[in-house]
Amino acid sequence: MRIAIVSDIHDNLTALEAVVADLRQTSPDLVLHGGDLVSGGSSPAEVVDRVRDLAWPGVFGNTDESIARPETLEEFAKRSPAPPSLWNAVRDLTAFVRDALGEERITWLRTLPSVLINPPIALVHASPATAWRSPTANATDEELESTYSQFGQAIAIYGHIHRPFVRTVGELTVLNTGSVSQSFDGDTRASYALIDNGAPTIRRVEYDIEQEINAAMGSGLPHADWIARTLRTARPQLP
Numbered sequence: 001m002r003i004a005i006v007s008d009i010h011d012n013l014t015a016l017e018a019v020v021a022d023l024r025q026t027s028p029d030l031v032l033h034g035g036d037l038v039s040g041g042s043s044p045a046e047v048v049d050r051v052r053d054l055a056w057p058g059v060f061g062n063t064d065e066s067i068a069r070p071e072t073l074e075e076f077a078k079r080s081p082a083p084p085s086l087w088n089a090v091r092d093l094t095a096f097v098r099d100a101l102g103e104e105r106i107t108w109l110r111t112l113p114s115v116l117i118n119p120p121i122a123l124v125h126a127s128p129a130t131a132w133r134s135p136t137a138n139a140t141d142e143e144l145e146s147t148y149s150q151f152g153q154a155i156a157i158y159g160h161i162h163r164p165f166v167r168t169v170g171e172l173t174v175l176n177t178g179s180v181s182q183s184f185d186g187d188t189r190a191s192y193a194l195i196d197n198g199a200p201t202i203r204r205v206e207y208d209i210e211q212e213i214n215a216a217m218g219s220g221l222p223h224a225d226w227i228a229r230t231l232r233t234a235r236p237q238l239p
Helices: 013-026 045-054 062-068 070-079 084-110 141-151 207-217 224-233
Strands: 001-007 032-033 115-118 122-124 155-158 165-169 173-178 190-196 199-205
Touching: 001 013, 001 122, 001 199, 013 045, 013 190, 013 199, 032 115, 032 155, 062 070, 062 084, 141 155, 141 165, 141 173, 165 199, 173 190, 199 224, 207 224
Parallel strands: 001 032, 122 155, 155 173
Antiparallel strands: 001 190, 115 122, 165 173, 190 199
16 A cells, blocks of 8 residues: 655645645555644645645644644743744734634644554654654654654654654654655755555655745735745745
8 A cells, every 4th residue: 555644734835736746646545644734835725725625634733733722832932942033923924824714724623633543654743742842853763762652553654843754763664754845954845755565755846936935925924035035945944
């Protein structure tokens, strides 16, 4: 069986459509999404509608949760060492996305589970305990195993950190999908994961970044210049 996992779309319809086109070539039997459908791109409503039309099962990410349950954003921001200017910008983005989505789509986001088990894989956005924190790409084997072995599946998959990797830890394979939008590993292409009969790989897909930036600039998205810098550099940026 061939399973694709698509995560961290962040309202980037341009990148999502490029990934959908690539999926037609790889022809998975099942496509799952790893959350963070929204926040940080040109097309919040269109991305949510597209994923719903495609009927991809999946989990909620922290940006989805910040829309559906705003108190979780404030709880995390209180404990974060990041500068207040970052969280002020995130609040602006969140307000924009909530208005763009409307209540029916937000209600749908609330229905997404935190964990999806489809043997032999377990999928979460970040970690079993929370959609807001996860091991980093350079986490130790011990951290990966202690975080994800509790699922009792051969393959554990997460997104969140926007840095794809495949690691084997004892009898457990830990896979990070990378991100469809706002890659942080220096590679501007969209990323998703493909598992072919238990063998995982990372797919990278070219898309028109300037088209997405122009769409974001024209959409009224707050801090669109911040998003543009992130897309162009494929590195984390501050607003």
